[in-house]
Amino acid sequence: MNKYGSKVLALAAILSFVSAGCGEPMTTAPNALKVVFLPLDGAANVSLDTSPSIYFSADVAESSLGDSVFLQSSTLTCTTVDEVETCECGTSWTSVAGSAELSVDNPKVVVFEPQTDLSTSTCYLLVITTAVRGATQGPLNDIGLPQTNKDALGLASYIKVGAMQLFSTVR
Numbered sequence: 001m002n003k004y005g006s007k008v009l010a011l012a013a014i015l016s017f018v019s020a021g022c023g024e025p026m027t028t029a030p031n032a033l034k035v036v037f038l039p040l041d042g043a044a045n046v047s048l049d050t051s052p053s054i055y056f057s058a059d060v061a062e063s064s065l066g067d068s069v070f071l072q073s074s075t076l077t078c079t080t081v082d083e084v085e086t087c088e089c090g091t092s093w094t095s096v097a098g099s100a101e102l103s104v105d106n107p108k109v110v111v112f113e114p115q116t117d118l119s120t121s122t123c124y125l126l127v128i129t130t131a132v133r134g135a136t137q138g139p140l141n142d143i144g145l146p147q148t149n150k151d152a153l154g155l156a157s158y159i160k161v162g163a164m165q166l167f168s169t170v171r
Contacts, residue, residue: 032141033058033134040126041165044087048117048169052126059107059135068131069100071112072154074123076168087168089123093154096124107135121171125153130160 037055040046052071075090096114103109112126133139140162147157155161 030134030136030138033060033132033137033139035128035140035163038126038163038165040167043167045170046118046124046167048120050118050169051111051113052124052165052167053103053109053111054126054128054163054165056108056110056132056134058137060102060110061133061135062102062107064131064133064139065100065102065110066131068129069110069112070127071096071098071114072125072127073119074125074154076121076123076171078121078171089166089168091152093125118169120169123166123168126165126167127155127159127161128163130162132162 034057035054036057039055040050040052054069072093073096074093076087077090078085078087080086096118097116098112098114100110100112103111110128110132118124128140130140130142142160143162143164145155145161145164150157150159150161
């Protein structure tokens with residue numbers, strides 16, 4: 001063995017020991033962000049000056065909001081039969097102008113601020129898409145809304161819904 005032989009063997013032994021513990025790099029996907037509370041879901045007679053909000057499991061990345069949270073409206077029709085009132089949303093949905101913003105008090109809360117007050121006798125659908133991401137967590141999971149439901153709610157087929165809440169205003 002030459003003068004470098006023992007050093008080369010020692011280096012080779014060290015490298016084989018180090019590389020045996022390496023393997024493929026591992027990355028762990030962040031936990032999905034979750035909606036934990038939709039305060040208006042199913043509510044009726046909601047005040048006209050309401051700004052719908054969504055409570056998440058972790059801080060929300062403000063940069064992910066943009067068009068990923070939006071509000072739609074439809075007419076509310078109520079009928080009374082045998083003193084029992086039944087109300088239904090119309091079949092034509094339109095976009096409500098406004099924007100989604102992080103709450104100034106809590107980065108886990110997103111508030112949709114309509115440009116004007118809500119309208120009377122109206123159904124509203126607040127949609128939160130899977131594009132909403134946590135500041136340190138992954139995006140919302142798709143709830144798997146069937147296309148027939150999307151069609152009935154006026155949602156395009158490409159929209160992946162992470163959560164939604166339906167409510168109506170005072171009459």
